[in-house]
Amino acid sequence: MTIKEAYNIQSDFWRKNGDYTDDELFLFTEASHLLIEETGEPEFMFDLGAVYYERKEYDLALKYYEMAAEYNYHPANLGLGYIWYYGRTGTVDHKKAFEYFSKESGDDNADYKLADMYKNGYYVEKDQVKYKALIESLYSRVRYTDNVQDKLPEVCLRLAEIRLGEGDTEEAVRLLKEGKSMLASRIGFDPFFGNYNIMRSFVEQLYSLVEVNxxxxxxxxxxxxxxxxxxxxxxxxxxxxxxxxxxxxxxxxxxxxxxxxxxxxxxxxxxxxxxxxxxxxxxxxxxxxxxxxxx
Known part of the structure; x- marks a missing residue:
């Protein structure tokens, strides 16, 4: 296999959008190994890890994410943060998760998880001030997004909780409606089960505050x-x-x-x-x- 052929195999694989055969997966992994060996580019390490992550082969995902992270490849740092935060390989390690997410501070996904760690006291001491600051900063960054995969719904849900705690019910209701609307659009694009769980939280919280119209x-x-x-x-x-x-x-x-x-x-x-x-x-x-x- 030549490098050019490996590039073409990768391009064909990504166009499958996850609808690939075992033979196509085998060719993709072979092409990835060649590109990693010949180019040393962390992008190919991360991409191979991402495929393994999607297939729930987390030990292999960890291996290739760590390879890419040695080059401080930003998506790999995020991927490792998620692996350790959720214990995908069998062990939760909030210390490692915090370290990897902190490397990507300023990224919406990283800041969202850091906020939750300050809220819940995962590895760090609980700190509502830092939690609130991160959530408010995130909201200012994503509130006008038209990308349904952005964290607007999750951020709205958390900021509504903060505003409710401050006694601002009107703003909490506005945030719940805003986040719920964006989440409805996301579900139309990505019916992931977790999105339904978030939607249920929106509806339950909204109608604990307002009457049904x-x-x-x-x-x-x-x-x-x-x-x-x-x-x-x-x-x-x-x-x-x-x-x-x-x-x-x-x-x-x-x-x-x-x-x-x-x-x-x-x-x-x-x-x-x-x-x-x-x-x-x-x-x-x-x-x-x-x-x-x-x-």
């Missing part, structure tokens, strides 16, 4: 609405639909939509489809019209 509701507000026995009438692409929630004798919830049953609001939001499209991946097509509570 059907005119302002979207499909994600079902996290709150379906907790009570009710019938939700909504339009999807201009056509009418209903979803019904009932409480069983044992206290569990049963949700019926389009002749299918769901166990929880979360189950409904992650799985419910119309014409093969998950509702939450086309949330902009959904318009809540009425909510009837069942007594």
């Amino acid at each position: 059907v005119n302002d509701c979207d499909i994600f507000d079902s996290y709150y609405l379906l907790q009570k026995p009710c019938l939700i009438v909504f339009e999807y692409d201009g056509l009418p639909y209903t979803v019904r929630s009932d409480h069983e004798d044992d206290g569990s919830i049963s949700i019926k939509f389009d002749e299918k049953w769901y166990r929880t609001p979360d189950d409904f939001l992650r799985k419910a489809e119309i014409d093969g499209t998950r509702l939450t991946l086309a949330a902009w097509k959904v318009k809540i019209k009425e909510v009837y509570y069942i007594v």
Whole structure:
């Protein structure tokens, strides 16, 4: 294999967007090893580590991230921070996580994790002043973003909590609505399960502060609405639909939509489809019209 062929193999692999065969993965790893050996560029070390990370082969991800980090390659420092923060290889090491994230101080993702470490006292002493300063700085940097993968939703959720603690309920509500809106767009782009967990937190916190206004509701507000026995009438692409929630004798919830049953609001939001499209991946097509509570 020549260097040119290795470059071409890598380019073809990235165009697969994760939809690759075992043979294509093998060729990619062989090409990566050649490029690492011949060029010594940390980019190829990190990229190989990133593929292993995505495949949950964390020991190999660690190996190649560490190789790239020896060149102070910034994405590798972040990757190592995440590996040690979450204990991907079996051991949580907040000291190492803090050191790697600190190397990338000023990066949104690094500062977000550093903020959480100050909030929770991971390796460092709990420091609400530093936590608040980092979150406020992050918000000023991401509030006008149009990139749904940026940390705006997570930052809004944390800053809303801070503002609520300061007694500014109005600003907390504004932040919750802002972050919830961006997160809805992100879920339409990336239905990662963690994004649904964050959305549930948004909805729960929002409706602990304000009353439901059907005119302002979207499909994600079902996290709150379906907790009570009710019938939700909504339009999807201009056509009418209903979803019904009932409480069983044992206290569990049963949700019926389009002749299918769901166990929880979360189950409904992650799985419910119309014409093969998950509702939450086309949330902009959904318009809540009425909510009837069942007594």
